Amino acid sequence: MELLTQPWSWWVAGIFVGLTVPILLFLGNKQFGISGNLRHICAACIPANIPFFKYDWKKETWNLFFVVGIILGGVISTLWLKDPNPIQVHPNLVNDLAAVGVTNIDGLVPADLFSWDSLLTVRGFVLMVVGGFLVGFGSRYAGGCTSGHAIMGLSTLQWPSLVATIFFMVGGFLMTHLILPFILAL
Amino acid sequence: MKNTAFNQSAPAETDSEVKSLLVTNASESDVPHPWWHYLKYTLVGIFFGITFVKAEIISWFRIQEMFRLESFHMYGVIGTGVVVGAISVFLIKKFKARTIDGEPITFTDKTFNKGQIIGGTIFGLGWAMTGACPGPLFAQIGTGALVIIVTLLSAIAGTWVYGYFRDRLPV
Numbered sequence: 001m002e003l004l005t006q007p008w009s010w011w012v013a014g015i016f017v018g019l020t021v022p023i024l025l026f027l028g029n030k031q032f033g034i035s036g037n038l039r040h041i042c043a044a045c046i047p048a049n050i051p052f053f054k055y056d057w058k059k060e061t062w063n064l065f066f067v068v069g070i071i072l073g074g075v076i077s078t079l080w081l082k083d084p085n086p087i088q089v090h091p092n093l094v095n096d097l098a099a100v101g102v103t104n105i106d107g108l109v110p111a112d113l114f115s116w117d118s119l120l121t122v123r124g125f126v127l128m129v130v131g132g133f134l135v136g137f138g139s140r141y142a143g144g145c146t147s148g149h150a151i152m153g154l155s156t157l158q159w160p161s162l163v164a165t166i167f168f169m170v171g172g173f174l175m176t177h178l179i180l181p182f183i184l185a186l
Numbered sequence: 187m188k189n190t191a192f193n194q195s196a197p198a199e200t201d202s203e204v205k206s207l208l209v210t211n212a213s214e215s216d217v218p219h220p221w222w223h224y225l226k227y228t229l230v231g232i233f234f235g236i237t238f239v240k241a242e243i244i245s246w247f248r249i250q251e252m253f254r255l256e257s258f259h260m261y262g263v264i265g266t267g268v269v270v271g272a273i274s275v276f277l278i279k280k281f282k283a284r285t286i287d288g289e290p291i292t293f294t295d296k297t298f299n300k301g302q303i304i305g306g307t308i309f310g311l312g313w314a315m316t317g318a319c320p321g322p323l324f325a326q327i328g329t330g331a332l333v334i335i336v337t338l339l340s341a342i343a344g345t346w347v348y349g350y351f352r353d354r355l356p357v
Contacts, residue, residue, distance in 0.1 A: 004240070010259045013241030014266020020234055022274035025291045026283070027226055032271075035320040036203030038345040052349030059206035062227045067324045069228035073235015074244075074328020081240060089247045090256040108245040109317070109331040116333050127315050132323075132337035134312025136344025139320060140201065141305025141355065143296070146319040148203040149306075150264055155271030156293055161202070164302040169253075171310015176253035180314060 005083050021155050030062055033148030035139035037067050100184040113184075123186040138171070200299050200357070208294045238325040246317025253314050300356045305348075312344075 024030040040057040041064075047053035089105050097105070102112040111118075118124030139145040142164045144153065150168065153161020199207045238244045243263060251257035277283070278291050285291060313319055316337055318326055323341065326334040348355075 008237070008241040010241065010262030011266050013237050013243060014263045015270050016233070016237040016241075017243075017263060017267035018270025018274065020230065021271035022278060023230055024227075025274075025278060026285055027230070028287070029285050029289055029291050030227070031203065031205050031294075033203030034324075035345075036201065038320060038342050039201065039204065039349070041342050042346045042349060046346060048346075048350075050346075050349045052352050053346075055204070055207055060204060061221075062224050065224040066227040066231040066234075067321075069231015069233075070235035070238065070321060070324040071231075071328040072228070073232040073237075074239055074325040075330075076232065077236045077239035078329045081236065083240075087242070087245070087247065090251050090254075093247060093250055093254060093256060105247065107331075108239070108242060108247075108329060109326055109334065110246050114246070114331060114333055114337075119333060119336060128333065128337045129340045131312045131315030132340030133344035133347075134308050135316055135318075135320065135323075135337075136312075136341030136346075137348045138305045138307070138309030138312055138344075139341075140345045140348045141301045142309055143200045143299070143301055143305070144202045145309065145321075146264075146313075147321055149302075151267050151271055153202065153296060154268045155275050157272065158202075158296040160296040160298040160302050163298065164306040167303050167306030168310040168313065171307040171312075172249075172253045172314040173310075174307070175311045175314035176250065179311070183315070 005081050006085075007083055007088075017151060018155070021152060024066075028062060031148070032152040033063075033144055034067060034070075035136075035145035035148060036060065037063050038136050039140060040064060097184075102184070121186075123183060126183050126186065142167070198297075198357075200297070200301055202294075202296045205294065234321075235325045235328060238322055239329060244318060244322035244325045244329070249314065249317040304356065312341075 021032050024032050039053070040060050043053040043055060043057040086106060087108070094105060102110055104110060104112045113124060113127055119128060142149065144161070144164065146168065149161040149164040154165060201207065241263060242248050243260070248257065248260055252260035283291055320341065323334055323338045327338065
């Protein structure tokens, strides 16, 4: 049981993430790609006569069932597989965050930045609402996200997915080093 | 299929994650299943979601450490995932493996467009802010961080706005 509750190493996680590719293929010739669900939700709930959302989203229902599973996986691991030890964070990151008033490093989502109270601050609003918007807009513009391009695309040796993955990282480095320090100081 | 006429007039499909739009004869129509057959995907999702949480892939701190080059963890996860996925796909192709329903397993090639550069960068900017790509957003909500529902709704809004302006964006 302790093996399950302690944080899993990168290679165990990598093997499981990688195995999702053949499992979905074997179960029904399905391609791993999570952000497509955001489009299906638009197509199902608010298509508004926009061509991009006029398609038979019901053919992709399996993927909505898949993300419900991801939510349940979050519930299960929190209820029964929770690690009793504090999370390890790199000391430089801890120091830089402390300098902008983020001192609570318990848990996976920093409560000083991502909470209902924080949502009413400029910093929290930018991180959650603007950040979420960019994730949704960018992943669809790129035609996929980390799962669709970085994992599924690279596994099938698609060079456009390598381009996308490289620019995911470019965007991440730009934000982390050039823009995020200003947002965190808000 | 009722959307056929419509799809012909629409711009080329650039979404690599909606297989039924890329493949004219989507496997879904070949083998009709009652809805509860989809629960097998929920099971895979649970297994995947637990991995997300237990390997701290959904941690905002781990994503920051990745972009600050302070930890190998995320590079190891994604790198191992790609290697395991690629070996699996290679074997599936080599042995022409079939699904559990006996259907052939098919792959569609992705075509390059500017979206992978522009959209990819925009996605990366958001990824470093939220500390989560779409999959982890769902898992974070499952761990009880209910405020992330706001982030998810905003991501859905971003997807919608992309769909609205799609014709006017560089392809």
